[in-house]
Structures are given as structure tokens and as C-alpha cells.
Amino acid sequence: MAGAAVNPKIALDGVTKSFDLGRDRLVALDDVSLEIADNEFVTVVGPSGCGKSTLLNILAGLEEPTAGRALVDGVPVSGPGPDRGVIFQQYALFPWLTVRGNVEFGLKIAGVPREERRARAEHFIDVVGLTYFADVLPKALSGGMRQRCAIARAYAVNPAILLMDEPFGALDALTRVKLQDQLLSAWDQERRTVLFITHDVDEAVYLADRVIVMASRPGRIYDAVEVDLPHPRTEEVRLSAEFTALRNRVWNSVYHQDNDRALPARD
Template sequence: MSSTTQQPKIDFQDVTRVYEVNKSEFYAVNGVNLAVADGEFITIVGPSGCGKSTLLNLAAGLDDPSAGQVLVDGLAVKGPGPDRGVIFQQYALFPWLTVRKNVEFGLKVAKVSATERRHRAQEVIELVGLTDFAESLPKTLSGGMKQRCAIARAYAANPNLLLMDEPFGALDALTRVRMQEQLLETWSKQRRTVLFITHDVDESVYLANRVVVMAARPGRIKEVIEVPLPYPRTEETRLSPAFVEIRNRVWHAVYHQE
């Protein structure tokens, strides 16, 4: 999927973010340029301290660049907005609310009518496979179910862009694989542009149209690697020679830092 044939959904233009640490300047990211097409699934992978989460926070409007700009649909990001759904590693669910009420919460804040809230919540609860648990409290759910609830809550607001920061990082290996499959199934049904942060090389390749490999000190894009594997992706995809070749290329780029 090309990111140059039309206006990008999200566009990092020479983005730099500098923090002051012990009276010295620390470049979290420096001179990042990245254009992401509408409907594209981008994963960002790299070592700790390379600025992955910084880029996501800048796109979410949770932080501001020191130089350059981040555009969404051609407009500069100025703080958070309902057009961008953010999903973190920690589920941040309200423990006293059921799955349905958690999913409806953002819609209620936005003053969406009760009828419309329930309709939209039901749609996304079905989409992520939690219909049988709609009236359950978070404490009764597994880690994977909690993250599916968080994804449903983000989808319910109907964002154009999903920003996901290590959403499966706290899950066991088997649940993580199942969540990757569930996410791609959800994405295929309601296509959103996705920016997905991960430390896991296999995960980065399995999910993405393109993998952005970052290097640290300063945080910068080292390489962008195309993943021309067809969707839907399955267990057989992970075992294919093409997948192994791309994974090895990404692995080499991540772990052989300049």
C-alpha cells in the first residue's frame, strides 16, 4: 500500500522532540519523517529509548514536538481528539463498570444519546468477540478479554486512527498470538489506520503493511521495511519462507544498531 499516492492519513514532518535531563538536552526523536496512508497498518519496532512511544504520544496530541509537525488528514495535531483512539499496554478499564458500560463511557462523555450508545457499543462488542461477556465486570475477564474491551472502547468512538502502544506486551505468549489474530480480524472488518508500537519483531511483521525500524540516541528511523504478505494472515503465514525472510531482515535492522 503506497503512502505517496494521496494525502497521508498521518504525516510526521521533520519531527524532533527534545527533553531536558540533568540540565542536558536529550533527543527522544530527531528529524523523523514518516507518511502513513489511510487504512495502512504500520508497526514501529526498535530498542528501548529509540522514541517509539514518543512518536505515538505526539500523534495522539499528548505531547508537542520541539521542532517539525505532525499532521492528521493535513491538519496539525493540537492536543487529543476523538479522531484518534489510543490503546495502552495497561487496559485502564473502570473496574466498577461492565464491559458494555466501559465501551459506552467515551460516547457518554461525548453526549451521544443512550440509544445510539447502546447500538454502537453492541456492534463493537460483537466485533471483538465479547458478546457473552457484555454484562461482566473487568475482574472476571482474562487479560486478553480486557484488552479486547479496551480495543472495543476505542472503536466505539469511530476514530479514523488507532494508536496502540505495546497493547499486548503484558500478555502470555499464546494469548498474545490470539490477540494479534483477533486484531487483524477486527481491522479487516472495520479498516482503520493503525500505528502500533511493539518490541516484538515477529509481532511487527505479522501485523503490518510496513515495519518502521527505529534506532536510539537520538531516536530516528533507521529503515522502513515493506511486508508484502497477503491478508488474512494465519499460523501458516508465520511459517512461510517469505515471513521468515522479512522477520530476519527486521531482526537484523533492530539488533545491529549503528
Template sequence: MTGTPNTKIAFKNVRRVFGDGPSAFVALDHLNLDIFDGEFVTVVGPSGCGKSTALNIVAGLLGVSAGECRVDGDIVTGPGPDRGVIFQQYALFPWLTVRENVEFGLKLQGKEKSERRKIADHYIALVGLTDFANALPKMLSGGMKQRCAIARAYAVNPKVLLMDEPFGALDALTRVRMQDQLLETWSKERRTVMFITHDVDEAVYLANRVIVMAARPGRLQEIIDVNLPYPRNDELRLSPQFAEIRNKVWHAVYTRSGQQQPALEE
């Protein structure tokens, strides 16, 4: 599948080893995967399967031990403005307002003040934070902080959004609302998204495809298509079609990978 014309992210025989000698840990081994332009892909798997390692390789925050990772056909050699990264921790500047946080990357790009303001206000509105544009992060809830982080990532116009457990620290209700907000933003400002999660329901609800990883060493286990229509809603979460795909992903993660299966989350 590698080399398809609309491939945005390509892993080709990627191997990543941490450490040397007997204590060396193989985080990824012979990973081959294509993620396509405009696609929303979620990545799930047991702890230690290399999900975050793969994302950090795309981000340019980690190198490969063997193989190669490409974005738009170019080998990734380091971070770049074509890739926006959102982590579980919000990483906002506490002394800057929402608008100033969103403008920060634009300022680094050398954009004029009036243009920065226009772009920032567009994305602030897109994530529903217009009334809080002048608020400091300490005045925001966890979900609002993450919305600000998403707006900041979108504002610099990246080709790819890389999201590593971005909703992991949120309560269950806020997490569900943030999933809907993210999909609404993605539908309006389409980017290629690689989204890491431990939550099978979240993985299925968001994605076009779910990438299931297996651990020790980290490798591709299975790719599961999510043939569910967008926009998605709470009714879809309760549908037999959703349950069927969810169970398929769950089985791939916790049965085929040989992991001990935990109790299903409500």
C-alpha cells in the same frame, strides 16, 4: 513522500527534546514519516529509540520541540476524538461493565442511550465479548480486557488507532490469539493503525509496513514492506516468506542500529 493525497499521519522534521542544558535528552531527531489511510504500520526499535514518544505526539499527549506532526493535514495540537489510544495497561473503569466501558466515550459524545447500546453491542460482538457484555473487568482475563479496550476505542469511530505495546503484558498464547483478533477486527472496520512493539514477529505478522527506528537520538532507520497476504494465519508464521522478512527486520533493528543482538525468541 510527505504530502501524498492519502497520507493520514505525517511527521515532518519532528524533533523532541526532554530537559534542558547538558542533561537534555533528544528522544526524536528529524523524523520524517508518512503513514497512509487504512494502513497497518508497526514500529520497532531498541529501547530509547523514541517509538512511544512518536505515538504520543500523534495522540496529542506530547508536543514537538521542532517540526510538525499532522493528521489529515491538520497540525496536531492536542488529543482529539479522531485518534483512539490503547496502551499496555487496559485502563478500563473497574466499576463499569464491559458494555458500560465501551459506551463511555459515546456518552461523552452526547449520543442517546439507545444509540450507545446499539454501537457498543456491535463492537462488543466484533471482538467476541457478547457473552461478557454485563461482566465487570475483574471477571475478565487479560486478553479479554484488552479486547474490551479495543472495542471501546473503535466505538467512538476514530480515524486512527494508536496502540503502544497493547499485548506486552499477555502470555505468549494469548498474545498470538489477540494478534489474530485485532487483524480480524481491522479487516472489518478498517482504520489507520500505528502499533508499537518490541516483538519482531508481532511486527511482521500484523503490518503492511514495519518502521524500524534507531536510537540516540531517535530517528528513522528503515522502512520494510511486508508483502504478505491478508488474512494471516499460523501457517503464514511458519512460511519461508515470513522468515525472510522477519530476518530483514531483525537485522535492521539489531545490526544496522549497532545494538547488541539478543537471542532470537522462539
């Protein structure tokens, strides 16, 4: 099993997912096994169609595996739950609510008292650097600011796990780099177990403790790369020879896959 951990926070055990396409059957994931430790930041990268988003949706409880199990704290995932916050590429903010209103929304649904939810919302709005914009509607925010609001909203309900599906994919390159730093700053402060899906190799290496490389047709784990770069991650780290070496290894694993290569051994 790739990345075996003691008492893993997340475990995928032989997960297979297939879809019926009329007369054909598409196997999106084939016998995927993976363990992620508590507070570990894991990125998943791979070619188009390798099942990255399907894997995340199974962990989120939005889809069921055809075979195998997804577990959180040893308990099989049976649907969405407050222990898992999900952030997609689309911001999904309520346009009629301010930044503060959006961040408070999940807390209000959960019945958190007004003063407590206001304090928690203001804390996480500050963590993502939006204090000045707390009373602004989403239409007045840039794309990057909207995504920061979505991250604050996810953090505010105190999930143990953040599942992020290409959250910066629609942003320009400069904004994307800034949001990567903002996300890592929030993670350094608040610590969560993070599974982050991306198609960007540089982003995958810069953010992660470990990069999982997927192979497609059918989706399966092709490589697992430990990222031993120091924290906090900075521009100096991004420009270092160590980063370049890791980035090149992941790039080669993604774009020069050997279809006959053996998969990493399972425990």
C-alpha cells in the same frame, strides 16, 4: 520521507523532541519524517530508548514536538482529539463498569443517544468476541479479554486512527498470538489507520502493511520494510518462508544496526 503517500492520513515532518535533564538534554527524536496512508497498518519497532512511545504520544497530542510538525489529514496536531483512539499497555478500564458500560462510556460522554450507543457498543463487543461477557466487570476478565474490551471501546467512538502502544506487551505468548489475530480480524472488518508500537519483531511483521524500524540515540527512522504477506493473516502465513525472510530482515535491522548507515532518503 519514509513511505511517502498521496494525501497521507498521518504525516510527521521533521519531528524532533528533546527533554531537559538538569544540565543535560536528551534528544528522544531527531528529524523524523514519515507518511502513513489512510487505512494503512504500520508497526514501529526498535531498540529500547529509540523514541517509539514519544512518537506515538506526539501523534496522540499528549506531547508537543520541540521542532517539526505532526499532521492528521494535513492539519497540525494541537492536542488529543476524537479522531485518534489511543490504546496503551495498561487496560485503563473503569472497574465499576461492565464490559458494555466501558465500551459505551466514550459514546455517553459524546452525547450519543442511548439506543444508538447500545447498538454500537454491542456491535464492537461482538467484533472482539466478548458478547458472552458484556455484563461482566473487568475484575472477572483475563488480561487478554480486558485488552479486547479496550480495543472495542476505542473502536466504538469511531476514530479514523488507532494509536496502539505495546497493547499486548504484558500478555503471555499464546494470548498475545490470539489477540493479534483478533485485532487483524477487527481491522479487516472495520478498517482504520493504525500505528502500532511494539518491541516484538514477529508481532511487527505479522500485523503490518509496513514495518518502521527505529534507531536510538537519538531516535530516528533506520529502515522501512514493506510487508506483502496476504490477508487474512493465518498460522500458515506465520509459518511461511516469506514471513521468515521478512522477520529476519527486520530482526537484523533492529539488532544489528550500523551506526554509520545512511538513513532512508527523504522526498
